[in-house]
Amino acid sequence: MGDKDGVHVLLVSFAAQGHINPLLKLGNRLVSKGLHVTLATTEILRQRMLDSKITTKEKNSQIHLEFFSDGMSLDFDRKNNIDYFLEQLEKFGPKNLSSLIETLSVNEGRKFSCIVNNPFVPWVADVAQEHGIPCAMFWIQPCSLYSIYDRFYNNLNQFPTVTNPDKPVDLPGLPLLEKDDLPSFVLPSNPFGGFPKLFSKLFRELEKVNWVLGNSFYELEKDAIESMENLHPIRPIGPLVPSILLGKDLPSDSRMDMWKAEEACINWLDKKPPSSVIYVSFGSIVVLSSKQMENIAWGLKNSKRPFLWAAKPPEHPSSDGSGELPTGFLKETEEQGLVVSWCPQSKVLLHEAVACFVTHCGWNSTLETICTGVPVIAFPQWTDQPTNAKLLVDVFEMGVRVRADEDGMVSKGEVERCIGEVTEGPKAAELRKKAVEWKEAARAAVADGSSDRNIQLFVDDVRCKAMKEL
Template identity: 60%
Template sequence: MAQAEEKREENHVLLVAFSSQGHINPMLRLGKRLAARGIHVSLATTEIVRHRMLKSSSAGAADHVTGIELLFFSDGLSLDYDRKTNLDVYMDILGKHGPSNLSALIKEHYTSPKKLLCLVTNPFVPWVSDVAVEYNIPCAMLWIQPCALYAIYYRCFNKLSAFPTLTDPDMVVELPGLPSMEKEDLPSFVLPNNPFGSFPKLFSELFQGMEKFKWVLGNSFYELEKHVIDSICELYPIRPIGPLVPPTLLGQDQELEDASVDMWKSDETCIEWLTQQPPSSVIYVSFGSIVVLPAKQMEAIAMALKNVKRPFLWVVKPPEFPTPDGAGQLPSWFLEETKDQGQVVRWSPQTRVLSHPAVACFITHCGWNSMLETICSGIPLIAYPQWTDQPTNAKLIVDVFKIGVRIKKEADGNISSEVIEKCIEEVMVGPAAEQLRKNAMALKAEAQKAVAADGSSDENIRLFVEEITCDSCKKDGLPNVGNLSHEGQDKVSDKGV
């Protein structure tokens, strides 16, 4: 009987995520798919996530999400520290304190009869692979941006292709599997004027040390990015297992519960408002949880929405900390002058919004999670990228996926209401509008096929589970994590698994 109990609890995987909702939710959805194949799954992230979850919900303790146990460790900072404004400092402190605190969590939590088969991390906490080496456990990386970004970063930080420099900042970049990219199409972290020094350093160390990762899994699907996936396969392959979105967006059982967290409370009244609008009439506007637009850009968007005289739903999340010059705030006149035209909410249940028949298009910052949710909803996009992967995502929207248009900035970096109005009309009723909708619906169908039984992503998940369990079989002679002495840990090879 004791042996049966031990066998039942043998296979455990620990997911480790950066403390952002957009990083945690794809991890949880991967965890849900692993759990469906008999793996016990937990997710570890920093204490700030528990704090935000408790603030956004009246549900009490935040220790499980649809069967996935949540574990928390300290990032070395107080809960009221402004991590977003001091991003470089935060990444540095997290890199110093995260490894030892995560290691202590693993040692405490994974004692016999639990057998930890694998750690799965994401690109923004790459030091997790060193913790995996400490315990002689293989490590996988879940790449949470498009496979195109994985290929760009790999080639850039391994110096396999030419990228803009201080002496040649406007060069056009040519890479296999991708269209030609100008400066405005590249991720901000590869540009010479990138203000965040911690991220090029992080990515350089990550992509020059890829041997630490036995698997690279991608939150995408082969049919969406096949050319770029094929182009990188001989360098360091990525295995697409997505899209990691709620099951309702994938045509799966409507009763299946999504695995996700909400750090901000959604305003559900917007769904009732949407139901009162005509089909394919509403412009949905959201720039995610991090982006705070300058006052001039908020004014331009507000003016455009008013002038097009179409119903809109605009998510305006109040900044967590004070901002200069009214950044992130609505113009004082806007609510009164558009009260019969649209609705403004602080946060929305986005997947329910995108799948609502009243929604016609989405003005987005081009975060990858939002893009995948939109692709799986089959609606066109209006791209207004800000930083990190978003400019490249916008390029994909327009020139590769062909499911939307892009708002072009003026020379001073601002946008005009006239340009936004033109983009809205182009997507709603312009000559290309019908083809954009057809392309979006075609990709929606491909996404559903990829995650269905025997689809490309489903097969890659099956293969991953098969490999981590077989890998464990080969190591049956090794002690459980909880029984590893620090003396034994010190003898583990620094070369990774």
């Protein structure tokens, strides 16, 4: 590793692909600014990489990868016991991370001048404090969500309650948010205890972190960012996405894919006319009901447009057919569409054949579609996704949102309607124009604009604190 100034930074991530990849991108930027970077996560990720025989781009990377135990056996089902898993991680993670920090310091001379955590491991700030190391928090959702959660967990504004579950929320810097626009963790109906507990700790103890960095850019969320200036400021340094989406393809661009992408879909796209294909992906976590899968399938067929659907088979097939395609669908649409288990999303979104993206509105996917100027059909499911959908449609103005029936189901007719609206309806040209404007703004922010300035300020501050330690 080229030694420019000997300043070491430790990034600590929750072991999920959508959390690690933005941190790896942050690591790439810090390395390009002359810092040494280590990324630590739990051993389950190393096991998944081995099991999947994943060939990562890590061999080109200048980022050290380290692993620590979350206190549980590798074969424990974390996904289906999430609240218990989060408890155990909070119980055993701090001690094991602390031991790793000491080992790297003593044995390898990696004395960290800053530790960066993400929102799902807030206890890392306590470990940093114990070691006397300044801590930064890297917020991996939009700055608008940061504003919502800070106001919710610190009781600064009124939110829906058990007795008033439909109460709209009016916050500075944001459009009026109805119940269906709010992140699921702030709703009284939220069934998950572990995640709100994490966020509560995080937002009530923000004084433990010296910096809050955001995976967004100022121009995209100007009002929400400015609304936090007198509370707990957030400095956007993104979009932290694969460099190819920003007009470059750097050999050191680290990322991890836990599933092998099917490159054949690019050859398939090459044979399609420009702006003709509907791309569909619901990310790596969401598993839709069999009825919802059926409605999407027949909605795509009825649109009569070519489609590419990344439909990852569920890890644990269920008796009710969740996550599975309807019988006969592949045969009936073999001339019209292509279904793959996982695809190289960056290459797909950059392809001129893609007309729009039917997305669950995870923030990483949202940033990727912003950086490629592709309009969206927003199909949110949970956590931050409903708010991201609201932003895409009403703030960024680059998509339409599906409307669910009273039972929460999106009909095949609704899927077909949205495809028509975003590809050939009266708004289609305006949506595409707006999407392209955001693409150009994102590239400018990272090249030498607002995000690059913010990351440079952070690097200068870390260096300054490191010099004082000498």
